[in-house]
Amino acid sequence: AQSVAQPEDQVNVAEGNPLTVKCTYSVSGNPYLFWYVQYPNRGLQFLLKYITGDNLVKGSYGFEAEFNKSQTSFHLKKPSALVSDSALYFCAVRDEAGTALIFGKGTTLSVSS
Amino acid sequence: EAGVVQSPRYKIIEKKQPVAFWCNPISGHNTLYWYRQNLGQGPELLIRYENEEAVDDSQLPKDRFSAERLKGVDSTLKIQPAELGDSAVYLCASSARDRGGEKLFFGSGTQLSVL
Numbered sequence: 470a471q472s473v474a475q476p477e478d479q480v481n482v483a484e485g486n487p488l489t490v491k492c493t494y495s496v497s498g499n500p501y502l503f504w505y506v507q508y509p510n511r512g513l514q515f516l517l518k519y520i521t522g523d524n525l526v527k528g529s530y531g532f533e534a535e536f537n538k539s540q541t542s543f544h545l546k547k548p549s550a551l552v553s554d555s556a557l558y559f560c561a562v563r564d565e566a567g568t569a570l571i572f573g574k575g576t577t578l579s580v581s582s
Numbered sequence: 583e584a585g586v587v588q589s590p591r592y593k594i595i596e597k598k599q600p601v602a603f604w605c606n607p608i609s610g611h612n613t614l615y616w617y618r619q620n621l622g623q624g625p626e627l628l629i630r631y632e633n634e635e636a637v638d639d640s641q642l643p644k645d646r647f648s649a650e651r652l653k654g655v656d657s658t659l660k661i662q663p664a665e666l667g668d669s670a671v672y673l674c675a676s677s678a679r680d681r682g683g684e685k686l687f688f689g690s691g692t693q694l695s696v697l
Contacts, residue, residue: 473624505686512586512673512688513625559624563684569615569638570686572624 471496473562475573482550483581490545490576492560502543503561503570504534513559519543530554550580584608588674588689596697600662603692607655607676614651615686616659617673625673631657664696 472495482488494500504516517528524536534545545558557577561570587606595601607614612633617625628647630638633654642649646665651657661668671693675686 501684503685505688510690512690513675513686514688515685518685561624569627569630570684572617572626574622574624 471500471562471564471568471571473560473571473573475558475560475576477576478574479577479579481579481581484552485549488545488547488550488554488578488580490558490560490578492543492545492573493541494543494560494562495541496562496564498564498566500541500543501563502534502536503563504528504532504543504545505559505561505572507557507559507575509556516545516558550578552580552582554578555580586674586676586687586689588672588692590692591690592693592695594695594697595664597666598663600660601664601694602661603659603672603674603694605657605659605674605689607657607674608678608687611676611678611687612654613677613679613684614657615673615675615677616649616657617675619671619673619691621670628659628672661694664694666696669694669696 474493502519505513507513519526519536527533557575559575560573563570614631616628619625629642629649631651649659671691673691675688677684677686
């Protein structure tokens, strides 16, 4: 069965510093990996996805994610954090069979000014 | 383009009462999902529709939950009777299959409180 783990409940970073939000996954076959962001009282919004190709995927709002097959990880990164990046971030995975996304429990990102 | 629309935004009911949630997906999206998000957790799939057919309802508690998607557009999720443990945010999402993967568009959700 496929699963996603986000080992950190919260990540704190100062504005202007780089940020990393961690995600590891387990899936049969090749993974389809996603990051979504949830702002307060808003629905989840798509940030980026990895299907195949380059291990570094670029997405919305300056975010990128690095796929590492040997470590079964898909960490979300941004070179310079903004206060407005503060939100709840979810990693998600599905398998090639096309089943629905399985989400991690989420990581709260807090960027201080 | 309008996004996924859900109503109501909030619902407070007493246990054992029925409740229904409505979702209007993005026009042209043939896949519709209902997820439940408990406090401090990620969304968990309840049911997935391809057009009007429920293709994955393995996680739907069928003794009290039901869903329908008539004509393959709008969808309704019902709970009868509601229990205290059903308090959560119910999210609807829709997608159109693009090349190699799916990008889900989520509504703002219905926050259910069962007293």
